[in-house]
Amino acid sequence: MTTAEAKLVKTHGDGRTELHWVGVFDPDLRVFDIVMRTPYGTSYNSFLLRTASGKTVLFETAKEAFVKEFMERILSVIGTEGKIDYIVLNHTEPDHSGSLSHLLERYPDAQIFATRAALLNLEHIAHGTSASAALARATCVQRGPRSPKSDTELCLGDITVEFYVAPLLHWPDTMFSYIREMRVLVTCDFFGAHYYNTKVFSDAITTDPAATAALWDAYKYYFDCIFGPFKPAVLSGLAIVDTLVVDVVCCSHGPVLRNEIPRYVAAYREWAQPPRREDRAVVAYVSAYKYTRDLAVAISKGLEANGVKATLFDMVDSKLDEVMASLETAKGLVVGTPTIVGEALPPIFDIVTRINPIIHGGLVLGTFGSYGWSGEGTRNVQGRLDQLAPRCMVPLEPLAVRFKPTTKDLNNATEWACKIARAVKGESVNERRSKVAVAPASTGASRVRQLLAPATAALPSDGRLRRWKCIVCGEIVVSVLPPQVCRACGAGAEAFVCVGLAADPAVEAAAASAAAPAMHVVIVGSGAAAVSALKAIREKNAGAQITVVSKEVHRPYYRPSLSKLLSEPALLKADDFYLLPLSWFDDNHVAFLPDHTVAFADVTKRTLSVVDNKTQAKHELSYDRLILATGGGCFVPFPAESIASCHNVFTLRTLDDALQLRAFIGEKSVKRAAVVGGGLSALEVAQALLQMGVAHIDVVECLSRILPKQLSEEASALYKKALEQQGVALHLGQQCKELLRNGDAASGLLLAGNERVEADLVCVAIGTRCDTELARAAGIACGRGIKVNARMETSAPSVFACGDCAEFDGACVPNWTEATAQGRVAGLQAVDAATDGSDEFQRRASPYALSAFEQIFSVGDIALRESLAYRRDGCLLQLFFREGNLAGAVVVGAAAAKKLQAPLDAAVNLTPPLSAAEASQFIGAL
Numbered sequence: 001m002t003t004a005e006a007k008l009v010k011t012h013g014d015g016r017t018e019l020h021w022v023g024v025f026d027p028d029l030r031v032f033d034i035v036m037r038t039p040y041g042t043s044y045n046s047f048l049l050r051t052a053s054g055k056t057v058l059f060e061t062a063k064e065a066f067v068k069e070f071m072e073r074i075l076s077v078i079g080t081e082g083k084i085d086y087i088v089l090n091h092t093e094p095d096h097s098g099s100l101s102h103l104l105e106r107y108p109d110a111q112i113f114a115t116r117a118a119l120l121n122l123e124h125i126a127h128g129t130s131a132s133a134a135l136a137r138a139t140c141v142q143r144g145p146r147s148p149k150s151d152t153e154l155c156l157g158d159i160t161v162e163f164y165v166a167p168l169l170h171w172p173d174t175m176f177s178y179i180r181e182m183r184v185l186v187t188c189d190f191f192g193a194h195y196y197n198t199k200v201f202s203d204a205i206t207t208d209p210a211a212t213a214a215l216w217d218a219y220k221y222y223f224d225c226i227f228g229p230f231k232p233a234v235l236s237g238l239a240i241v242d243t244l245v246v247d248v249v250c251c252s253h254g255p256v257l258r259n260e261i262p263r264y265v266a267a268y269r270e271w272a273q274p275p276r277r278e279d280r281a282v283v284a285y286v287s288a289y290k291y292t293r294d295l296a297v298a299i300s301k302g303l304e305a306n307g308v309k310a311t312l313f314d315m316v317d318s319k320l321d322e323v324m325a326s327l328e329t330a331k332g333l334v335v336g337t338p339t340i341v342g343e344a345l346p347p348i349f350d351i352v353t354r355i356n357p358i359i360h361g362g363l364v365l366g367t368f369g370s371y372g373w374s375g376e377g378t379r380n381v382q383g384r385l386d387q388l389a390p391r392c393m394v395p396l397e398p399l400a401v402r403f404k405p406t407t408k409d410l411n412n413a414t415e416w417a418c419k420i421a422r423a424v425k426g427e428s429v430n431e432r433r434s435k436v437a438v439a440p441a442s443t444g445a446s447r448v449r450q451l452l453a454p455a456t457a458a459l460p461s462d463g464r465l466r467r468w469k470c471i472v473c474g475e476i477v478v479s480v481l482p483p484q485v486c487r488a489c490g491a492g493a494e495a496f497v498c499v500g501l502a503a504d505p506a507v508e509a510a511a512a513s514a515a516a517p518a519m520h521v522v523i524v525g526s527g528a529a530a531v532s533a534l535k536a537i538r539e540k541n542a543g544a545q546i547t548v549v550s551k552e553v554h555r556p557y558y559r560p561s562l563s564k565l566l567s568e569p570a571l572l573k574a575d576d577f578y579l580l581p582l583s584w585f586d587d588n589h590v591a592f593l594p595d596h597t598v599a600f601a602d603v604t605k606r607t608l609s610v611v612d613n614k615t616q617a618k619h620e621l622s623y624d625r626l627i628l629a630t631g632g633g634c635f636v637p638f639p640a641e642s643i644a645s646c647h648n649v650f651t652l653r654t655l656d657d658a659l660q661l662r663a664f665i666g667e668k669s670v671k672r673a674a675v676v677g678g679g680l681s682a683l684e685v686a687q688a689l690l691q692m693g694v695a696h697i698d699v700v701e702c703l704s705r706i707l708p709k710q711l712s713e714e715a716s717a718l719y720k721k722a723l724e725q726q727g728v729a730l731h732l733g734q735q736c737k738e739l740l741r742n743g744d745a746a747s748g749l750l751l752a753g754n755e756r757v758e759a760d761l762v763c764v765a766i767g768t769r770c771d772t773e774l775a776r777a778a779g780i781a782c783g784r785g786i787k788v789n790a791r792m793e794t795s796a797p798s799v800f801a802c803g804d805c806a807e808f809d810g811a812c813v814p815n816w817t818e819a820t821a822q823g824r825v826a827g828l829q830a831v832d833a834a835t836d837g838s839d840e841f842q843r844r845a846s847p848y849a850l851s852a853f854e855q856i857f858s859v860g861d862i863a864l865r866e867s868l869a870y871r872r873d874g875c876l877l878q879l880f881f882r883e884g885n886l887a888g889a890v891v892v893g894a895a896a897a898k899k900l901q902a903p904l905d906a907a908v909n910l911t912p913p914l915s916a917a918e919a920s921q922f923i924g925a926l
Helices: 064-078 100-106 116-122 129-136 209-242 261-271 291-305 320-327 346-354 376-387 407-424 443-455 505-513 528-540 559-567 569-573 640-644 655-667 680-691 713-725 773-777 816-830 894-908 916-925
Strands: 007-012 017-021 024-026 042-044 047-050 056-059 086-088 111-115 139-141 149-156 159-165 175-179 184-188 248-251 278-285 309-314 330-336 364-371 399-402 466-470 476-479 496-501 520-524 545-549 590-593 596-602 607-612 618-622 625-628 632-634 649-651 672-676 696-701 728-732 736-742 745-751 756-758 761-764 768-770 786-788 799-801 806-808 848-850 856-860 867-872 875-882 885-892
Touching: 007 248, 017 248, 024 064, 047 064, 064 100, 086 100, 100 129, 111 116, 111 129, 116 129, 116 139, 139 149, 209 261, 278 291, 278 320, 278 346, 278 364, 278 407, 291 309, 291 330, 291 364, 291 399, 291 407, 309 320, 320 330, 320 346, 330 346, 330 407, 346 376, 364 376, 364 407, 376 399, 399 407, 443 894, 443 916, 496 894, 520 528, 528 545, 528 816, 545 596, 559 569, 559 655, 559 680, 596 773, 625 816, 640 649, 640 736, 649 655, 655 761, 672 680, 672 745, 680 696, 680 761, 680 848, 696 745, 713 728, 713 856, 713 875, 713 885, 745 761, 786 799, 799 816, 856 894, 867 916, 875 894, 875 916, 885 894, 885 916, 894 916
Parallel strands: 056 086, 086 111, 111 139, 184 248, 278 309, 278 330, 330 364, 364 399, 520 545, 520 625, 545 590, 625 799, 649 761, 672 696, 672 761, 696 728, 786 806
Antiparallel strands: 007 017, 017 047, 024 042, 047 056, 149 159, 159 175, 175 184, 466 476, 466 496, 596 607, 607 618, 632 768, 736 745, 745 756, 848 856, 856 885, 867 875, 875 885
16 A cells, blocks of 8 residues: 555445545654644544545645645545545644645535634635635534534435534634544544554554553643643533544544544543642742842742742753643742843743743733843843733732842842732732823723812802712711811711702701691601601601600710710710701700600501600600611620620720720720720721720731721731731631630630630620611511611501611611611601602612721722732722723722722712723822
8 A cells, every 4th residue: 555545444334435534644743833842743634535425525634735645645535537525624724724725726616614713714725716716605614503513414315414613622613523324523633643653543553552652642742732721612522522422533633533432532521621720839940140049939938938839940950841730730920030131041931931821811920030230031021921911910010139139139029929929819919010001081081080170179169058978978968168077987078079059948948848748757766877867857848746766865976986985085075976966856846755765666556665764654656657777786796694794894886885985994094905896896996995095905806807898908918017017916817705704804805716815994896786676576577687678668567767777688787878878768758758769778889988097998899809909108009890890999098098089989880980991090199
C-alpha cells in the first residue's frame, strides 16, 4: 500500500456503504500553531463516506501544504471519474479547511454543510470563483430550538447524517456530525491528539505499550492546550456524546478511536472538571543579585502571615510548565523581575504571556522587582497584566525597589503582600492610580458635577420656608436655611437637601380644617414613628381628636442622641434634644398621656385599657383608628434576673437608661467598661464612655469584623485601626458566655473561648427586639414584629403599626429613617388622607453614618465584588458596581464623609444609574 492510499474505517449493510480515512501525515512537525510542541508529529484526518445510494460525503479537508497527497488519497477511493456530492466542515481552522478551494475547483457542484460561524470564516479562507459560488449556496447548520441537535439532516438513502452544534470546541464554529446507522461520530478536534502513526486506528496502535504511553501523553497535552480554556464547553460536548451510541470517533488529529471509547470520554470528563482553587498565590521571580529574591521571600512571608499559601519559583531553576501547573489551583500570581537594559527578563514575560484571561479568569495578579537606574521592568510587566483585566484582577501598583532592599523596603513588601492576600481571599482591593477613569465632558460628567454642587452652592436668599431632609436619617425640618446640625442623628448642614418649598402654615391649617372627618385617633408610643404619624395627621386633619399614650415620663426626644447625652448633659435642657416643643401638644389640641401603659386592646370593640403608671388607676379609651408605635427593647444575651440584680449592668434604649448610666459613672470610680455589641449604637456608647473618663473600653462583637453591614472589608479594617489607635480593645468573633458577678455587681464577662473581660460597668447595646406584646394579646398577626402592608395596616381593621415594632415585607428594620417614613404613612392612612401610591411605604436602602472615633458613611449595596477603592490624605472612598453601574459607596474620613455623603446618597439612587466612568468623577472631590 502506498502512502497515498486510503484506509477503510468501517462498512455498513451489505458492505456497499464504506467510510474511509483519507487524511495526510505530518511526521516531522515539532511545533504546531507556534505555541504547541508536537514531539510525536501529527496527522490531518479527513473522512470519505461512499453510500450504497451512490452519494459521496467528505468530512473535513486537509492542510493546504498537503493538498497533493490529500487529493491522491481521495482519488484512490472514488477514482478520477468519481465526484464529491457533499463537503461537511465541522470546523474551519486552516489545517482542516485549507484545501477547500482546491477541492471546489475539481468538484464545483459539491454542497457545503457548516455552521453560520464557519461559513463566515470560509468567506475569508476559501477564495476563487468556485469557492464563492459554493459558499453562496451552502447549507447553514443551526442549533435546534430545544437542543444542540440541528433540524438539518443529510439523508442518503439508508444513511442519515445528523448535526450537533458544539461551539467553542474549540472555535465558535464547531459542530459534530453523527452517521447514525454506522454509529460513527465525526468530531473534528474533539478527542484528538497531535500524534502520528501510520496504523491510523487506536485498536491497532494500543497493542504496543510504548505507543500507547506516547498516545496518552499526546492526548492529555492536546486537551490541556486546545480544550483547557473551554472546560464548560467540553462538558457540554460530552453531554451530546452521552446521548449517542458511538462505536467509532473520527477526530481530525491523531488516531481514529475504535476501541476503549468510554475510557477517552471518561478522561475528558475528568480533565474538564473546574479546578478547585485554594487561597494560594504563586510567587515566581528571577534575580540577578538576590535583591529581587529578597523581595520575593518577604512577599511570600507576608502572604503566609495573612492566610494565603505561597508557592515560590526561582525561574532560573524552575520550568514554565511547573509554574502553569501550580497556577491551576491557585488564586493569585505575583511575578518578580529586575530591569536589565530597560526591560523585564524573558522568563517572567514567558509566564505573563501564558496567562489567558479565559483560562485564568479571576486570578489576582501583581508584579515586583529591584532595579538599578531606570526601572522599566516592572512597569512593562504591569502593562501586560493590565491587558488581562477585567477578567483578572490587578489591584496594586508595581512594587519596585532601587538596588538592595532596606528593612523598610522589605516591610513594605510584606504590607504589599498583605493587600494581595486580601484580594486573593475575595476582598475588594484597588489602589491603582491608572484605574482612575476620567469621563469626558458629557451628560454623565455633568450629572456628577450637579450632585457635588450642593456642597458649594449658594444658599437660598429669598426668605421662603423650605423642607430640608437629612439624607442620613430622613428627618424633615421646615426652615429658611438648612439646619447646622440634624437633631436626630447629629449630621451637619452638608447632609441636608432641599425637597421642596413648605406651604404657609396658615394655609396648611385652613386646608386641614376643610372637610376633615371627625374621628378619634389613638397613638401608642412616643418615638420617631409616633411623632411622624402625629404630625402627618395634624397636617391633613385639624379637627381629628388625637390621644398619645406613652410609657415614658418624658416628652418625645431624639433617641439617637442618647449616647451623646452621656458626655454632654447640657443637651437635656436644650430644645433641640426634643422632637416637639413643650407647648406643641396644647397648641395642636393633642391629649398627651405620659407615664401611661396600654394594658389591653380590644380590636373588636375598639377600646383600650389604659393604666396610669404612677397611681395605677385604670380607665377605658375608645378609638376610631389605632396606631401602634410601641417600638422595641434591647436584646440582652443574659437572663433577665441577672441584669435586674446587678446594679452596674445597663442598656441604653430610653432617656431614663441614659440618666441612670450617667449617674452611675458620676458616683462610682469606673476605670474599665465592657460594651456588648459592635453596631452603630454600641460604638457611640463606647466613645461617650471614653469621653467621660473611662480609661479602658472593651468592645465585644460576635461577628468577625466591625460593622459588616455598614462597611466593606477594607473600610472595616480602616475603621478598626481608628478604634484601636484610640485605646479601644476589640474582641471580634466572640460570644458572651456568662455575666461574671461579685455580689450584686457584675465583675466582667466570660467569653465563649473562656477569655475573661474585667469590667466595672457593662453596657449591652446589641440590637432591637420588637415590642409586639400588646398586638399579640389583641390577636393581631405578628412575626418578629407586627405584620403590616405598604399602607401600614395590620390584620385588625382600623389598626396600623409603624416603626421599630413593625414587620414589613418580612423584615424589621429598626432605624430612624424607616420609623419616620412608616409613621407618616400610618398617619395619612389613619385619617384617610392618602391620595395615591406615593402615600404607601416603600423601603429604600437607608444610608448609614457614624461620627464615633472616625466619621464613616455608607449607602446602597456594599457587598458587591465589583468595586474600586481610592485613598487620599487618610480618607477612603470605595465605589461598588452592579453590571458596571454605581450601586453603593463607602466613605471613611471626616473630610470626605462631610463632602460626599449627600451627593453619593443621591448618586446611588439615580435613574438611569451612573456608569463606572461617570462615578469616577467623585474621586476628584475626595
